[in-house]
Amino acid sequence: MSTTARTVLFHEIGGPEVLTIEDVTVPDPGPGQVAVRVEALGLNRAESLFRAGTYYYQPALPASRLGYEASGLVEAIGEGVTELAVGDPVMTGPGIEMSAQGVYAERVVLPETAVVRRPASVDAVTGAAAWLTYTTAYGALLETAGLKPGDHVLVTGASSGVGTAAIQVARRIGAIPLATTRTEAKRQRLLDLGAAEVVVTGEADGSELVAKEARRLTGGRGVEVIFDAIGGPAFRPLADALAEGGSVVVYGWLDRRPAEIPWNWPFTLHTYANMTLTTTPGGRRRSTAFLNAGLSDGGFRPVVAEVFDGLDRIADAHRLMDSNRHTGKIVVRV
Ligand SMILES: NC(=O)c1ccc[n+]([C@@H]2O[C@H](COP(=O)([O-])OP(=O)(O)OC[C@H]3O[C@@H](n4cnc5c(N)ncnc54)[C@H](OP(=O)(O)O)[C@@H]3O)[C@@H](O)[C@H]2O)c1
Numbered sequence: 001m002s003t004t005a006r007t008v009l010f011h012e013i014g015g016p017e018v019l020t021i022e023d024v025t026v027p028d029p030g031p032g033q034v035a036v037r038v039e040a041l042g043l044n045r046a047e048s049l050f051r052a053g054t055y056y057y058q059p060a061l062p063a064s065r066l067g068y069e070a071s072g073l074v075e076a077i078g079e080g081v082t083e084l085a086v087g088d089p090v091m092t093g094p095g096i097e098m099s100a101q102g103v104y105a106e107r108v109v110l111p112e113t114a115v116v117r118r119p120a121s122v123d124a125v126t127g128a129a130a131w132l133t134y135t136t137a138y139g140a141l142l143e144t145a146g147l148k149p150g151d152h153v154l155v156t157g158a159s160s161g162v163g164t165a166a167i168q169v170a171r172r173i174g175a176i177p178l179a180t181t182r183t184e185a186k187r188q189r190l191l192d193l194g195a196a197e198v199v200v201t202g203e204a205d206g207s208e209l210v211a212k213e214a215r216r217l218t219g220g221r222g223v224e225v226i227f228d229a230i231g232g233p234a235f236r237p238l239a240d241a242l243a244e245g246g247s248v249v250v251y252g253w254l255d256r257r258p259a260e261i262p263w264n265w266p267f268t269l270h271t272y273a274n275m276t277l278t279t280t281p282g283g284r285r286r287s288t289a290f291l292n293a294g295l296s297d298g299g300f301r302p303v304v305a306e307v308f309d310g311l312d313r314i315a316d317a318h319r320l321m322d323s324n325r326h327t328g329k330i331v332v333r334v
């Protein structure tokens with residue numbers, strides 16, 4: 001029996017004020033689908049970019065939905081669903097197309113491949129802050145760059161959701177994370193999270209300073225891996241932080257200006273899209289196993305910047321995201 005759910009929609013591109021909350025019909029789950037009662041949403045930069053029309057794909061307007069990450073409980077399952085059962089705690093994420101399937105809502109129906117099990121010991125707020133950040137850090141650092149114990153990894157924009165997870169993923173395997181931020185006030189927080197060193201760049205492009213510090217901290221050798229969310233003009237001088245033969249994984253593009261690639265230095269440049277890993281059955285299994293092992297034994301503690309209570313606070317949550325004042329994930333309890 002279909003029902004309705006309060007759902008965040010937007011009808012035009014713009015700032016947080018374009019987000020509205022409307023009653024939307026939720027169908028029964030069809031074959032291979034799962035209905036989830038949402039308990040909490042985790043915001044991503046992607047959603048702010050999507051709302052503003054600057055993400056890598058465009059919203060279908062009017063009445064676009066929004067959101068990749070939620071945690072909740074399975075409310076109903078469709079025919080043929082065998083991996084999940086009613087009442088299971090879950091997280092959403094893999095393979096979601098936001099306009100049609102966005103999870104900012106009280107209830108959602110998704111393909112079972114977009115829903116993963118959440119350990120029973122993990123509460124809804126923690127679950128909403130976990131999936132995308134840790135699986136991105138896992139896939140990029142371990143499967144793509146081949147980060148090894150003892151390696152140094154330079155994490156730029158390290159106060160981001162993905163950056164804070166990357167620090168913990170690096171520590172979990174015995175690698176040494178160096179972090180950058182533009183904001184002095186975030187230094188101690190990043191050290192507390194496990195960064196071995198933090199370089200504060202300030203608003204101006206501080207990549208030359210970052211590269212100099214990275215070389216000093218590695219005895220002149222440079223870091224084995226750079227994990228970069230920023231790109232732009234800061235990219236070329238940043239590459240000077242890299243050890244000969246190292247790897248750069250570019251996973252974000254927070255500075256939209258063109259980036260120059262240094263050609264006269266042997267290294268491997270990877271671009272990374274988490275969906276490519278997590279929409280394959282093997283990638284979903286490996287990344288979820290890695291995440292849930294860390295969540296279950298307490299090794300992974302998602303950093304929650306702020307929790308907003310109620311779907312009605314969604315525009316305020318987006319305003320905080322756009323302000324860049326946060327460290328870690330912004331969560332809305334539904
Ligand atoms: N490839 C993938 O699969 C994948 C997956 C997830 C996310 N992403 C991408 O990863 C990036 C980060 O996402 P998120 O949700 O984790 O971020 P977030 O939590 O919103 O944090 C971004 C942080 O980066 C810093 N920053 C923002 N704009 C910047 C700029 N122009 N130059 C330098 N630093 C800047 C800010 O920290 P400071 O003020 O401390 O510097 C900010 O707090 C986004 O580009 C997102 O699209 C990619």
